[in-house]
Amino acid sequence: MTDPFIRAFEDAGCEGPLAGLRLAVKDLFDLAGVPTGAGNPRWLETHATPVNDAAAVARLRAAGARVVGKTITDELAWSLNGTNAHYGTPENPAAPGRVPGGSSSGSASAVALGLADIGLGTDTGGSIRVPASYCGLYGLRPTHGRVSLEGAVPLAPSFDTAGVLARDAATLRLAMGVLLEGAAAAGPITRLLAPQDIWDEIPEATRAAVMPKVEALGLVVDREPLFDSGTEPGPLEAARVAYATLQAWEAWQQHGAWIEEHRPEFGPGVAVRFANAATIGNTDIAAAQRVRSGMMSLVQDRLPEGTALAIPAAPGPAFKIGDAPNREAIVRLTCIAGLAGAPGLAVPAGTVEGLPVGLQLVAAPGGDEALLALA
Amino acid sequence: MTDPFIRAFEDAGCEGPLAGLRLAVKDLFDLAGVPTGAGNPRWLETHATPVNDAAAVARLRAAGARVVGKTITDELAWSLNGTNAHYGTPENPAAPGRVPGGSSSGSASAVALGLADIGLGTDTGGSIRVPASYCGLYGLRPTHGRVSLEGAVPLAPSFDTAGVLARDAATLRLAMGVLLEGAAAAGPITRLLAPQDIWDEIPEATRAAVMPKVEALGLVVDREPLFDSGTEPGPLEAARVAYATLQAWEAWQQHGAWIEEHRPEFGPGVAVRFANAATIGNTDIAAAQRVRSGMMSLVQDRLPEGTALAIPAAPGPAFKIGDAPNREAIVRLTCIAGLAGAPGLAVPAGTVEGLPVGLQLVAAPGGDEALLALA
Numbered sequence: 001m002t003d004p005f006i007r008a009f010e011d012a013g014c015e016g017p018l019a020g021l022r023l024a025v026k027d028l029f030d031l032a033g034v035p036t037g038a039g040n041p042r043w044l045e046t047h048a049t050p051v052n053d054a055a056a057v058a059r060l061r062a063a064g065a066r067v068v069g070k071t072i073t074d075e076l077a078w079s080l081n082g083t084n085a086h087y088g089t090p091e092n093p094a095a096p097g098r099v100p101g102g103s104s105s106g107s108a109s110a111v112a113l114g115l116a117d118i119g120l121g122t123d124t125g126g127s128i129r130v131p132a133s134y135c136g137l138y139g140l141r142p143t144h145g146r147v148s149l150e151g152a153v154p155l156a157p158s159f160d161t162a163g164v165l166a167r168d169a170a171t172l173r174l175a176m177g178v179l180l181e182g183a184a185a186a187g188p189i190t191r192l193l194a195p196q197d198i199w200d201e202i203p204e205a206t207r208a209a210v211m212p213k214v215e216a217l218g219l220v221v222d223r224e225p226l227f228d229s230g231t232e233p234g235p236l237e238a239a240r241v242a243y244a245t246l247q248a249w250e251a252w253q254q255h256g257a258w259i260e261e262h263r264p265e266f267g268p269g270v271a272v273r274f275a276n277a278a279t280i281g282n283t284d285i286a287a288a289q290r291v292r293s294g295m296m297s298l299v300q301d302r303l304p305e306g307t308a309l310a311i312p313a314a315p316g317p318a319f320k321i322g323d324a325p326n327r328e329a330i331v332r333l334t335c336i337a338g339l340a341g342a343p344g345l346a347v348p349a350g351t352v353e354g355l356p357v358g359l360q361l362v363a364a365p366g367g368d369e370a371l372l373a374l375a
Numbered sequence: 376m377t378d379p380f381i382r383a384f385e386d387a388g389c390e391g392p393l394a395g396l397r398l399a400v401k402d403l404f405d406l407a408g409v410p411t412g413a414g415n416p417r418w419l420e421t422h423a424t425p426v427n428d429a430a431a432v433a434r435l436r437a438a439g440a441r442v443v444g445k446t447i448t449d450e451l452a453w454s455l456n457g458t459n460a461h462y463g464t465p466e467n468p469a470a471p472g473r474v475p476g477g478s479s480s481g482s483a484s485a486v487a488l489g490l491a492d493i494g495l496g497t498d499t500g501g502s503i504r505v506p507a508s509y510c511g512l513y514g515l516r517p518t519h520g521r522v523s524l525e526g527a528v529p530l531a532p533s534f535d536t537a538g539v540l541a542r543d544a545a546t547l548r549l550a551m552g553v554l555l556e557g558a559a560a561a562g563p564i565t566r567l568l569a570p571q572d573i574w575d576e577i578p579e580a581t582r583a584a585v586m587p588k589v590e591a592l593g594l595v596v597d598r599e600p601l602f603d604s605g606t607e608p609g610p611l612e613a614a615r616v617a618y619a620t621l622q623a624w625e626a627w628q629q630h631g632a633w634i635e636e637h638r639p640e641f642g643p644g645v646a647v648r649f650a651n652a653a654t655i656g657n658t659d660i661a662a663a664q665r666v667r668s669g670m671m672s673l674v675q676d677r678l679p680e681g682t683a684l685a686i687p688a689a690p691g692p693a694f695k696i697g698d699a700p701n702r703e704a705i706v707r708l709t710c711i712a713g714l715a716g717a718p719g720l721a722v723p724a725g726t727v728e729g730l731p732v733g734l735q736l737v738a739a740p741g742g743d744e745a746l747l748a749l750a
Contacts, residue, residue, distance in 0.1 A: 002447070002462065002463030002464060002465060002466070003465070003466075004399065004444075004446045004447055004465035004466070004475075004480070004481035004482070004483075004484035004485040004488065004490065005399070005443075005444035005445065005446055005447070005481065005485065005490075006402045006412060006444070006445045006446060006447055006462060006481065007409060007444055007445045008443065008444035009442070009443070009444060010441065010442075010443055011386070011436065011441040011442045011443075014389035014394065014395060019389065020389060023386075024379070024380070027381045032407050032408030032426075033407030033408050033425075033426040033427055033428070034382060034426075037381060049426045050408070051407075051408040051409075051424040051426065052408055053408070061386065066385065066386040067384070067385075067386045068380075068383060068384070068385055068386075069380035069381070069382055069383035069384060070380065070381045070382045071379045071380055071381060072377070072379055072380070072381055087377065087381065088377030089377060090377055090378070090379035091377070091378075091379070100379075105379070106379035106380065106381065107379070108379075109379035110379040110380065113379065115379065115380075
């Protein structure tokens with residue numbers, strides 16, 4: 001006599017904390033039986049269809065979420081724009097005629113359009129926080145390593161994270177509650193650091209839209225600068241360069257061999273970035289690693305338990321389709337969490353000429369739950 | 376601007392006619408991302424993991440059913456016992472210490488144990504009707520061709536059907552309503568043919584248990600013999616031999632090359648049947664085909680619209696594990712529907728020494744809905 005099952009498991013059912021919620025999955029995550037494209041047709045052609053769900057998808061499904069589709073991503077997740085040269089630009093209903101932001105562009109668009117409740121995305125250097133800001137959504141880049149990336153196409157593993165976009169804070173909290181592993185840092189956020197030096201480089205209209213949201217949280221707000229010196233090109237720009245160097249180098253380690261073998265056709269921005277990535281030398285890496293270590297220490301020192309950094313999620317609202325963004329200005333705001341492996345929460349803050357811009361709250365690693373409680 | 380989805384689809388949700396029902400899938404049907412074993416370890420090793428659900432599984436899932444596992448099958452579905460030499464004998468809670476019947480053994484067991492509500496199975500020569508009878512369940516072998524077998528491992532394609540086992544008639548009807556394609560024959564069953572010649576070969580205890588159920592249906596019951604002659608070995612035994620010959624020949628066409636290449640280890644009964652199947656000659660086939668044609672005509676003539684054949688689903692209750700069944704006597708009762716491509720419904724009828732035995736109702740092809748209405 002034996003159990004009747006060769007293999008027992010459960011389809012997503014009508015129970016669990018996410019029952020009834022529709023899940024849109026960025027096409028960087030494996031779904032059993034569905035090809036993974038990573039935003040590039042050559043990738044799709046040269047990889048076998050997965051037989052298992054990515055770990056994050058499996059968790060969300062097991063908690064009752066219902067997959068409603070796979071969504072467009074920027075190519076290999078290496079863009080913050082959401083303008084895929086092969087598959088198009090998903091609609092941003094909060095900013096018509098403008099980009100949705102990327103690289104979690106389709107997940108953000110699907111959630112903003114009401115076609116899904118949970119948008120599963122990744123954030124290496126802003127790919128959840130920027131589309132959240134542009135589409136008027138809530139989004140969390142978790143602490144590096146707290147959400148499994150098994151079954152997800154990597155971009156730069158020491159920076160890659162998987163997280164969620166949602167229309168409201170309660171849904172974001174529910175979904176991230178299912179995904180987050182490991183220990184949370186104890187204690188609520190009671191103090192915000194909105195450093196003068198970083199806010200000084202934000203355009204006036206964005207400052208005017210986002211700062212009231214900082215004040216509305218009702219916490220102590222300190223305005224001390226994040227960095228000590230004012231040397232040129234400035235420590236925030238140095239951080240951006242270090243992030244860009246390390247991320248590009250890791251991306252080439254991940255994908256250089258595949259690119260050389262399969263010669264994929266990339267859209268213009270991505271093509272240039274991969275071409276440059278191939279030329280990064282050891283000296284650049286060493287210097288960038290030193291900057292990264294400095295940022296990790298700075299975040300630990302300046303963001304003790306109970307304190308979150310409060311800065312805009314992007315320098316301004318979504319740009320018009322066809323316009324060129326100031327990528328450097330965007331990455332300067334997203335790279336702090338990236339370099340420090342820290343969680344970064346984007347919440348809708350206000351509007352500039354009717355277009356959404358988000359507030360970004362960054363805590364020291366492990367502060368995911370504290371940030372979510374604040375949202 | 377484009378749709379955010381690369382590929383849109385829906386996981387089984389909380390809606391649809393089968394919402395909330397648990398589905399056990401015989402390990403002959405593909406499930407995306409799950410290896411198909413067909414009851415034999417060598418089969419499992421030598422076949423790629425499927426990337427799509429079998430058509431029947433996809434339909435049931437789309438209607439809201441939730442897969443709870445893949446279930447044990449007899450090897451390549453070629454047995455009516457439910458005693459798999461590699462994976463064991465699933466429990467028959469209605470007849471402790473006895474076999475569940477096969478080859479849809481695990482699906483029947485899972486449903487009988489209350490671990491699933493819908494047991495997806497196949498019936499080539501009785502593999503749904505016999506376990507239904509042994510486990511006290513409802514089961515339908517549909518009209519040949521009315522339920523898709525895409526993504527299911529074949530045994531003998533001109534006889535193979537996919538159908539369902541359930542604990543109650545309402546669930547069976549719901550699930551088969553989702554699976555059945557093509558036109559139903561019109562009109563309800565008003566008359567039963569319980570032919571004296573067939574009932575005469577049924578052991579007395581089974582007759583006593585099943586006939587009251589025939590009478591309880593409240594329809595006209597005719598007892599005229601099914602066959603004209605009483606020649607030896609008798610037309611029902613001739614039908615059984617024809618069925619066994621054609622089914623074995625088709626099984627060898629399907630699997631002979633794979634067996635010769637991969638040398639699977641089979642349990643004793645299956646091994647002998649495949650060995651014999653390899654020796655069937657064209658003369659045997661031609662003779663068997665004539666018998667099959669005769670049975671098709673007989674069913675059309677004797678089971679006009681409104682009439683169903685009423686015979687036991689098996690000669691007796693489940694036999695004890697370790698005992699040898701009278702396979703010929705069982706197949707004589709199941710081969711009529713098989714040869715005619717006709718639907719056969721098994722319903723719990725009564726008990727013999729406390730062990731369930733089923734009534735089998737067979738209609739002409741297309742009469743599936745009429746049989747289900749009668750249940």
